[in-house]
Every structure is written in C-alpha cells, then in structure tokens.
Amino acid sequence: MKNRTLSELSQLLRDREVSSVELAEYYLERIGRVGPELNSFISVTGEQALSQAAEADRLIAAGQAGPLTGLPIAHKDIFCTQGVRTSCGSKMLDNFIAPYDATVVEKMQQSGVVMLGKTNMDEYAMGSSNENSHYGPVSNPWNRETVPGGSSGGSAAAVAARLVPAATGTDTGGSIRQPAALCGITGLKPTYGRVSRWGMIAFASSLDQGGPMTQSAEDAAMMLNAMAGFDPKDSTSMEREVPDYTATLNESLEGVRIGLPKEYFSEGLDSGIGKVVEEAIEEYRKMGAEIVEIELPNSGLAVPTYYVLAPAECSSNLSRYDGVRYGYRCEDPKNLEDLYKRSRGEGFGAEVKRRIMIGAYVLSAGYYDAYYLKAQRLRRLISEDFHNAFEKVDVIMGPVTPTTAFRQGEKSDNPVTMYLSDIYTIAVNLAGLPGMSIPAGFSDGMPVGLQLIGNHFDESRLLNLAHRYQQTTDWHRQMPEGVE
Amino acid sequence: MSLEKTDIEKIAHLARLAIDEAAIPGYAEDLSGILSLVEEMNAVDTDGVEPLAHPHDADQRLRDDLVTEENQREHLQQNAPQVDAGLFLVPKVIE
Numbered sequence: 001m002k003n004r005t006l007s008e009l010s011q012l013l014r015d016r017e018v019s020s021v022e023l024a025e026y027y028l029e030r031i032g033r034v035g036p037e038l039n040s041f042i043s044v045t046g047e048q049a050l051s052q053a054a055e056a057d058r059l060i061a062a063g064q065a066g067p068l069t070g071l072p073i074a075h076k077d078i079f080c081t082q083g084v085r086t087s088c089g090s091k092m093l094d095n096f097i098a099p100y101d102a103t104v105v106e107k108m109q110q111s112g113v114v115m116l117g118k119t120n121m122d123e124y125a126m127g128s129s130n131e132n133s134h135y136g137p138v139s140n141p142w143n144r145e146t147v148p149g150g151s152s153g154g155s156a157a158a159v160a161a162r163l164v165p166a167a168t169g170t171d172t173g174g175s176i177r178q179p180a181a182l183c184g185i186t187g188l189k190p191t192y193g194r195v196s197r198w199g200m201i202a203f204a205s206s207l208d209q210g211g212p213m214t215q216s217a218e219d220a221a222m223m224l225n226a227m228a229g230f231d232p233k234d235s236t237s238m239e240r241e242v243p244d245y246t247a248t249l250n251e252s253l254e255g256v257r258i259g260l261p262k263e264y265f266s267e268g269l270d271s272g273i274g275k276v277v278e279e280a281i282e283e284y285r286k287m288g289a290e291i292v293e294i295e296l297p298n299s300g301l302a303v304p305t306y307y308v309l310a311p312a313e314c315s316s317n318l319s320r321y322d323g324v325r326y327g328y329r330c331e332d333p334k335n336l337e338d339l340y341k342r343s344r345g346e347g348f349g350a351e352v353k354r355r356i357m358i359g360a361y362v363l364s365a366g367y368y369d370a371y372y373l374k375a376q377r378l379r380r381l382i383s384e385d386f387h388n389a390f391e392k393v394d395v396i397m398g399p400v401t402p403t404t405a406f407r408q409g410e411k412s413d414n415p416v417t418m419y420l421s422d423i424y425t426i427a428v429n430l431a432g433l434p435g436m437s438i439p440a441g442f443s444d445g446m447p448v449g450l451q452l453i454g455n456h457f458d459e460s461r462l463l464n465l466a467h468r469y470q471q472t473t474d475w476h477r478q479m480p481e482g483v484e
Numbered sequence: 485m486s487l488e489k490t491d492i493e494k495i496a497h498l499a500r501l502a503i504d505e506a507a508i509p510g511y512a513e514d515l516s517g518i519l520s521l522v523e524e525m526n527a528v529d530t531d532g533v534e535p536l537a538h539p540h541d542a543d544q545r546l547r548d549d550l551v552t553e554e555n556q557r558e559h560l561q562q563n564a565p566q567v568d569a570g571l572f573l574v575p576k577v578i579e
Contacts (some may be wrong), residue, residue: 096563308525343500346502415518
C-alpha cells in the first residue's frame with residue numbers, strides 16, 4: 001500500500017477497494033510510528049483529517065468525487081491553515097493559530113484532499129538542510145545521518161519515506177527542487193505567479209513560489225491542476241489560463257530540443273552526479289530528443305545576486321514581526337523599543353537574523369546602489385541568458401545539486417558553504433522560470449536528481465518530459481529501507 | 485568587506501534585533517563572509533543595464549479602492565500577546 005502514488009490511490013478509491021478514512025488511518029499510523037524518527041512533521045491533524053476523509057467518502061459514494069477527492073497530503077508549515085498552528089519553523093510563530101486558509105490550502109481542500117498535518121521546514125524557509133528549524137533537524141530517510149535538504153525538508157522526507165503520498169512545498173532559491181533531489185522524489189517549482197502566494201508566509205516576495213512534492217510527475221500534474229490559477233488576493237498572481245497538466249503527459253518527445261548549459265557541468269560538480277545526469281540525458285536522446293549545448297554565461301553570479309535580493313526582501317517582509325499583534329513577545333519589556341528588539345532577537349533563530357541584518361545593510365543609506373541596484377541589474381542579465389537559450393531549445397537540463405545529501409552539521413557552521421549548495425537552482429527563481437527535480441539514479445547509495453528548466457508557463461512540457469522518463473525508468477519507485 | 489563590532493551593533497539596531505554581546509564576533513565574521521560572496525557581483529560591468537524588479541518585468545496589478553473585507557477584529561486579535569477593549573497593548577510610550 002505505502003508505495004502507491006496519488007493516481008494509483010485515486011483509482012483504488014474510485015474502485016471502492018479502499019475508503020478515504022482507511023487511507024487516512026493507514027498514513028496517520030505511519031506518521032505516528034516512523035514520523036518521530038525523521039522529525040518530518042511539526043503538527044499532525046488526525047482528528048480533522050478523519051472528518052475530512054469521512055466527508056470525502058460521502059462524496060465518493062454520491063459519485064461527486066474529483067481525481068483528488070479523499071487523497072491524503074501534508075502541507076509545509078509555511079501555508080496558513082485556519083484553526084491550526086502555522087509555525088513557519090520558527091519560535092516566533094510557535095503560538096500562531098492561523099486565522100484563515102492560504103489560497104493553496106483552500107483550493108486543495110475544495111479539490112477534496114485530506115490534510116494529515118504540517119511538515120517541518122527551515123525557519124521562514126531560510127536554509128538548505130532543514131537544520132534551521134525551531135523544531136529540530138529532519139533526517140534524510142536514505143541515511144539518517146544526512147540532511148534531507150531544505151527548506152521543504154520535512155515534506156521531502158515525509159514523501160520519500162511514504163508517510164504521506166504527496167505534500168506541498170515552497171521554493172525561493174531551490175527549496176522544493178533541492179530537497180526533492182536529496183530525498184529521491186519529484187518536485188516542481190512553478191512559474192512565478194502561477195500559484196497564489198496568498199496565505200503563504202512571505203520570505204522573498206519576488207522569488208517565492210509554492211508547488212507539489214510527489215512520487216511521480218503524473219501526481220505533480222494532478223496536484224498542480226488544483227493548486228494553480230489566478231488569485232485576486234495575490235497582486236503578483238498572473239491572469240493566465242490553467243491547462244489540464246495531466247492531458248499532455250504522454251506527448252511524444254520526438255524532436256524536442258534539450259539544452260545542456262556547459263556552466264552546469266563544470267568544476268564543482270560531483271562526478272557521481274555528473275554520471276547519473278549524463279545517463280538520464282542519454283535516455284532522452286533515445287526517446288527522440290535532440291541534445292544541444294548552450295551557454296548561461298552569467299550563471300556564476302546567481303548566488304551572489306540572490307544573497308542581496310532575498311535578504312533585502314526578507315528584511316522588509318519580516319519587519320512585521322514586532323511582538324505586538326501576533327507571534328512571540330519577550331517577557332517584561334522595559335519600553336516599546338525593548339519590546340521590538342527582544343521579541344525579534346529571542347523569537348528569530350541565527351540564520352534568520354543573519355539574513356535580516358544582511359538585508360538591512362544592503363538597503364541602508366549609502367549602500368543601496370552598490371548592492372541592491374547592482375543585484376537587480378544582474379538579475380536582468382541572468383534572466384536574459386535564459387531568454388536567449390530558449391530561442392534555441394525547448395527545455396534546459398542539468399544537475400539539481402553539486403553533491404548528494406551531506407552530513408548533518410557538515411555545513412551548518414559556515415553560511416556561505418551552505419549557500420553554495422543551491423548554485424544550480426537559484427538562477428531559476430531570479431528569472432521566475434518553472435523548474436523540476438526528478439529522481440534519476442543513485443551515487444554511493446544516495447538519490448540524485450535531474451533538473452528540468454522550462455520557459456515561463458511551460459509546466460506542461462516539464463511534466464511531459466518527466467512523465468515520459470518515468471515510464472521508461474523506475475528510479476522514482478525506489479524507496480529507502482527501514483521505513484516499513 | 486569586513487564588518488566591525490560597531491557595524492553589527494548599528495545594523496542590529498536598524499533591524500530592531502537584540503543581539504547578545506557574546507554573539508557579535510560570530511555575526512561579524514558570518515556577515516563579512518556573506519558580503520565577500522556578494523561582492524563577486526562586481527566582476528561584471530552592468531552600466532546601462534536596467535534593474536529588474538519583477539521576474540516577468542511586469543507592474544503590479546492595482547485594484548479598485550473598495551471595502552471588501554468585513555471587520556474581524558476579535559477573531560484576528562486571538563493571536564495577540566495582549567489586548568484590552570479591542571486595542572493592542574504595548575508598554576507606555578508617553579509619560
């Protein structure tokens with residue numbers, strides 16, 4: 001049962017082989033037993049899940065079920081869920097009960113899914129290892145001594161260990177794709193503006209985007225069908241029609257042009273990963289795709305550019321946490337300034353404070369042009385590189401990460417070393433493009449992801465390419481041991 | 485760029501963050517390291533390049549200035565650390 005995808009479970013529900021309540025009970029038992037070892041959940045919402053499942057069973061019995069009705073999922077704890085604690089992995093919001101649902105949560109609920117709980121994450125989505133959570137680190141189910149990646153590390157570990165068949169995540173610089181790669185699951189970051197950010201706690205608003213984390217591309221397509229769409233409540237949501245992402249999964253790959261950026265296969269890439277990625281590309285060649293070498297000359301500047309823009313936006317967004325209206329408040333404030341400073345100083349963890357300070361610094365008088373405007377100019381050059389590449393190719397492919405999952409504690413002492421684990425994912429966010437990670441094999445027993453990057457709003461093509469690959473390979477069906 | 489103790493104190497004040505005295509050298513080192521990474525940006529000449537603020541180079545949509553939300557004060561104040569008579573309480577500001 002546990003290795004079933006959403007689409008398989010959906011069929012079982014429709015054939016009355018299993019009920020939604022039985023599914024919820026089955027996965028809640030797994031979460032209760034295996035979940036604590038991995039620390040992948042912050043909150044488990046069992047009671048609510050069972051009542052949602054009972055309602056789903058009524059809809060199924062009445063013949064009113066959609067493809068997602070009755071399927072269990074988990075939400076990253078960055079999405080506001082009415083009446084349920086929404087901590088964002090932070091002490092600051094440890095006591096925060098969201099007063100409303102995020103648009104993504106509402107849309108998923110309307111599609112009939114059953115929420116089993118909220119997954120662990122790096123505090124405010126700032127991190128690449130899930131070691132920055134107030135609720136403790138998450139273990140990678142493939143090797144408990146290594147990290148699951150971040151910031152959506154709880155969602156990735158939970159799906160990899162099949163504690164839940166699918167989950168939501170968010171991606172500001174790689175936070176869906178990098179943990180998906182390190183845990184051997186499928187993750188999709190949609191085009192900026194494709195999925196509503198309303199009720200998704202803000203980190204860097206010009207980069208943040210929510211998306212599905214699943215076992216297969218087909219499941220990602222099913223979930224994106226429910227998640228995507230225009231939302232008047234998000235001022236950056238794009239007014240674009242949403243295609244049926246499941247309708248084009250089987251299109252032929254004959255003549256599809258795949259670009260390989262030479263910068264993504266240079267020094268710094270682990271040879272084991274390079275080999276897996278090359279074998280995956282070879283598989284695409286066999287399916288009829290044309291492989292073209294391309295250049296993204298400014299890609300080396302993506303990490304420095306990102307570490308100006310993301311902290312600047314974070315510094316501005318997180319100024320709302322003042323200890324007055326909601327969230328953590330310090331004991332016995334002496335005056336208003338002391339209340340602000342100590343509530344924030346005690347409520348935020350070290351990495352969040354570092355980024356707020358970097359942001360405050362680069363935006364401060366006298367430094368704005370040299371840092372912030374400079375970074376915005378580079379952002380255009382990085383974006384134009386992709387624009388030029390998409391004149392020649394339909395999709396770009398490469399590695400997701402320079403190495404497989406690293407050991408807990410290995411990079412936590414040096415922020416810059418940690419930041420460099422996102423070198424292949426960050427440029428995609430700067431350019432607002434859709435990106436995907438799919439399991440493509442193993443290196444020394446640890447999962448390796450293949451990255452697919454598409455042009456704006458070309459999620460259908462990414463899902464089509466990922467699905468065809470998953471029809472001829474079974475990397476996405478591999479499960480870690482010890483999660484029986 | 486190497487940041488000194490006084491720089492960290494100034495930035496922490498700007499960001500309204502209380503930082504333990506003992507943690508300042510660590511922050512100075514970490515932030516200096518991050519700024520060194522960031523300064524790699526200077527390798528490229530960007531004269532004449534327009535800054536890009538939005539990934540689709542789009543303007544943000546405006547809406548009509550209409551009241552669309554109901555008053556939910558009590559509901560929303562359930563998360564507040566301290567309220568009285570519908571007001572958020574903070575330490576005395578005026579003597």
